[in-house]
Amino acid sequence: xxxxxxxxxxxxxxxxxxxxxxxxxxxxxxxxxxxxxxxxxxxxxxxxxxxxxxxxxxxxxxxxxxxxxxxxxxx
Amino acid sequence: xxxxxxxxxxxxxxxxxxxxxxxxxxxxxxxxxxxxxxxxxxxxxxxxxxxxxxxxxxxxxxxxxxxxxxxxxxxxxxxxxxxxxxxxxxxxxxxxxxxxxxxxxxxxxxxxxxxxxxxxxxxxxxxxxxxxxxxxxxxxxxxxxxxxxxxxxxxxxxxxxxxxxxxxxxxxxxxxxxxxxxxxxxxxxxxxxxxxxxxxxxxxxxxxxxxxxxxxxxxxxxxxxxxxxxxxxxxxxxxxxxxxxxx
Ligand SMILES: NC(=O)c1ccc[n+]([C@@H]2O[C@H](COP(=O)([O-])OP(=O)(O)OC[C@H]3O[C@@H](n4cnc5c(N)ncnc54)[C@H](OP(=O)(O)O)[C@@H]3O)[C@@H](O)[C@H]2O)c1
Numbered sequence: 001x002x003x004x005x006x007x008x009x010x011x012x013x014x015x016x017x018x019x020x021x022x023x024x025x026x027x028x029x030x031x032x033x034x035x036x037x038x039x040x041x042x043x044x045x046x047x048x049x050x051x052x053x054x055x056x057x058x059x060x061x062x063x064x065x066x067x068x069x070x071x072x073x074x075x
Numbered sequence: 076x077x078x079x080x081x082x083x084x085x086x087x088x089x090x091x092x093x094x095x096x097x098x099x100x101x102x103x104x105x106x107x108x109x110x111x112x113x114x115x116x117x118x119x120x121x122x123x124x125x126x127x128x129x130x131x132x133x134x135x136x137x138x139x140x141x142x143x144x145x146x147x148x149x150x151x152x153x154x155x156x157x158x159x160x161x162x163x164x165x166x167x168x169x170x171x172x173x174x175x176x177x178x179x180x181x182x183x184x185x186x187x188x189x190x191x192x193x194x195x196x197x198x199x200x201x202x203x204x205x206x207x208x209x210x211x212x213x214x215x216x217x218x219x220x221x222x223x224x225x226x227x228x229x230x231x232x233x234x235x236x237x238x239x240x241x242x243x244x245x246x247x248x249x250x251x252x253x254x255x256x257x258x259x260x261x262x263x264x265x266x267x268x269x270x271x272x273x274x275x276x277x278x279x280x281x282x283x284x285x286x287x288x289x290x291x292x293x294x295x296x297x298x299x300x301x302x303x304x305x306x307x308x309x310x311x312x313x314x315x316x317x318x319x320x321x322x
Contacts, residue, residue, distance in 0.1 A: 037170060037222040043269055044173035055269035 001050060006069045009049055013041045024066040046072050079304040083108030086154045086204075087301060090140060090193070091163030093120035095262030096212060098127075099290030100160055103298045105129045112153055114138050115163065140189040150193075150200045157204050158301040159197065161190040161234075162212040166264040168223035178226055186230035191237055205248045208301045211238045212293070213254040213312060221322040231256075235312055242310035251309035253300050258316040259287040283318030 003024055010028075011019035017033045028034055039059055046054045046068075052075040054068075062068045087104050091097035093115030101113045105128035114136045115121050121135040136152055138145035140163055164186045169178050190211065197203055213235045216228040235254050242252035259265055259279065265287075266272050279287040296315055299305055 035222075040168065040170045040223045041172060044170055048173060048175075053269065056271040056274065057269075060271060060274075 001069070001073060003066065003069055006072075007065055009045065010042070010065050010068065013038060013045055022065060024064065024069070026065050027063050028065055028068075029063070042068065079306070080299065080302055081108055082158070082298070082302055085109045085157035085301070086112070087158035087160065088112045088114070088153060088156050088197075089160040089162060090114050090190075091212075092124050092135075093117045095264060096257070096260060096290045096293045097160070097162040098124045099294035100162065100297050101133075102127050102129075103291070103294040104158075104301065105133060107298055107302070109158070109301075110154075112136060112156075114140075114149055140193060141184050143192075146189070146193055146196055150196045150202060153197075153200075153202050155204045156197070156202050157207050159194075159203070159207065159209045160212070160297060160301070161194065161210065163189075164212065164264075166267055167227045168270065169226060170223050171225050174226060182226045182230045183233075186227070187233045187237075190234060194241065203245075203248075203250055205250065207250045208305070209238075209241070209245070209250065209252045210297050210300050211235070211252075211254045212297075213238075213256045215256050215258040215314060215316055215319075216322060217256065217312075218314075219258070219320070219322045224322070238312075239310050246309060251300075251305070253305075253308060253310070254312040255293060255296055255300065256312050256314050257288055257293050258282070258314075258319050258322060260293055261287050261289055281319065281321075282316070286317065288315060288317055 007024055011022040014033050017031055043054055046052045050072055052072050058071055082104055087109045089097055089101045092101040092113035101111050101124050104111050110132040112134050113124055116139050118137045125135050136149050138149040167182045211234055214231045216224050217232045217235055238252050238254050
């Protein structure tokens with residue numbers, strides 16, 4: 001898994017946010033579109049795209065996209 | 076003085092009795108005087124339930140309700156029943172955008188299909204006494220949508236619709252069929268799927284009674300529905316919510 005590809009996949013979970021707005025350093029909770037549903041989609045993405053289970057608690061501790069990347073990589 | 080709030084000498088089957096709500100129902104039924112048949116896949120946890128039950132004459136039968144042979148062994152081992160609690164089930168949280176066939180199968184097979192088949196097998200096996208009470212543990216998820224809950228809600232909606240038809244078909248024998256629809260109850264089920272328990276602890280404050288339900292809260296209602304105290308009640312879906320109007 002490389003970070004560039006991960007950022008793209010992460011960005012795909014948003015419907016109306018310009019992917020260009022999302023980088024490794026983006027604090028994703030600050031995005032207008034962020035909601036608990038997006039959070040669930042990120043957990044589902046981890047499972048279906050990367051075969052890794054991340055919990056709501058772990059996700060809550062992440063601030064940036066890179067943090068989520070590191071979390072999934074650590075699994 | 077006698078009271079109808081009793082299950083003395085009634086034979087009751089409880090599925091999913093190795094954990095959570097089913098375990099609390101089994102313990103309560105035993106305290107109300109019933110002879111219980113409890114079932115689940117995990118033998119150790121079933122034994123644990125058994126050890127907390129009062130009185131003798133209970134039996135624990137290990138069975139995977141998804142397995143037709145296991146269900147046949149279970150049904151064969153049962154006496155004639157005065158009560159059935161169809162409680163075994165699983166939760167699921169998947170956003171609609173990510174639902175797979177596997178997600179659908181995992182949820183519907185145990186929450187919807189196997190209770191329907193077990194019910195049929197109980198009836199074909201002539202295991203239901205006239206006047207028996209059948210209870211399905213549905214959920215407030217049918218009425219209160221919450222994100223990620225689509226497949227779970229649909230599986231419970233289906234069993235509720237089924238139960239209402241079953242109620243009609245069994246009414247001639249005075250067999251009653253009702254659903255209990257709890258909102259959030261503290262069991263392993265609600266903390267599965269990566270949900271953060273700390274969030275739930277905060278969230279329960281929004282319930283007017285200030286907390287999520289306990290398995291015993293559900294058991295107390297089920298005990299009533301199994302007992303002759305609810306003799307005129309059938310085809311109902313009873314809501315148990317702590318006053319909450321969302322999940
Ligand atoms: N907790 C809630 O907030 C809540 C709210 C509304 C409705 N409900 C409903 O209440 C019921 C009980 O849930 P719970 O919260 O007590 O969850 P739980 O603690 O996870 O218990 C689920 C039970 O179902 C049994 N089960 C699961 N798959 C089975 C299978 N294939 N064959 C046989 N038994 C199986 C489990 O036994 P084994 O693992 O030993 O097989 C366990 O005893 C479920 O139908 C659930 O949908 C729960």
